Amino acid sequence: MIRVLVADDEPLIRAGIRMILTSADDIDVVAEAANGREAVETARSNAVDVALLDIRMPVMDGLTALAELGRAAPGVRVLILTTFGERDNVLRALGHGGAGFLLKDSAPQELIHAVRAAAAGNAYLSPAATRHVVDTLASPAATLRGEEARRRLADLTERERDVLALLGEGLSNADAGARLHMSEATVKTYVSRILTKLECENRVQAALLARDAGL
Structure with a gap:
């Protein structure tokens, strides 16, 4: 069972998140917090696998709480939840x-998927967030240069390159499937194969x- 801490200063938001997460058989919301400081203290004293933190909270915001959790409860995986998609966040x-x-x-369903991914030790970014990261970090200093990237992509099939290009746009599996006239499950299979071939840990690295590479 994945044990989750939900931190948000709005009770209705916490209740909604709890309802969504507990609808999954493998997830249990074991604690709640109304601010970042409370979240850190709660995670320190409770067995928590994943902490879901809102960015804008009183006393201590979610990003500060994230840094504090890294010291106070390093085993807790943290997902940041927000209405604000600015790339600096x-x-x-x-x-x-x-x-x-x-x-x-x-x-x-994306919320449930994100919690499961985090609990499994994987990184998860929403498609919108992926787009921000790609736009900001895709530079020679931060990623492989174009020549090296194209060399790594050389072993991909034409269809795999099509799927990868849509990952670069930040599309979800469902949206990529609609664009390519494939089922979501088929796209998921392609993504898994692409990550293996490219030796990437997650979708962001592949994007x-x-x-x-200029896709």
Whole structure:
């Protein structure tokens, strides 16, 4: 069972998140917090696998709490949840060791998927957040140069390159499937195959390669 801490200063938001997460058989919301400081103290004293933190909270914001959790409870995987998709917030969250960044207008199933991914030790970024990261970090200093990226992409099939290009645009599996006239499950299979071939740990790394290679 994945044990989750939900931190948001709005009780209705916390209740909604709890309802969504507990609808999954493998997730249990074991604690709640109304601000970042409370979240850090709660995570320190409770067995928590994943902490879901809102960015804008009183006393201590979510990004500061993320940094504090890295020291107080390093085993807790942190997902940042917010209505604000500015790229600097995304980059700060990743820089502080966040497991992912999810926008509050994401679909309920995406929230569940993100928690599962974080608990499994994987990074998760919503498609919108991925677009911000790719735009900001796709530079020679931050990613492989174009020549090296194109060399790594050389072993991909034409269809795999099509899927990868859409990852670079920040599309979800469902949206990529609609664009390519494939089922979501088929796209998921392609993504898994692409990550293996490119030796990438997650979709963001693959998206950066796609951008650097000029897809």
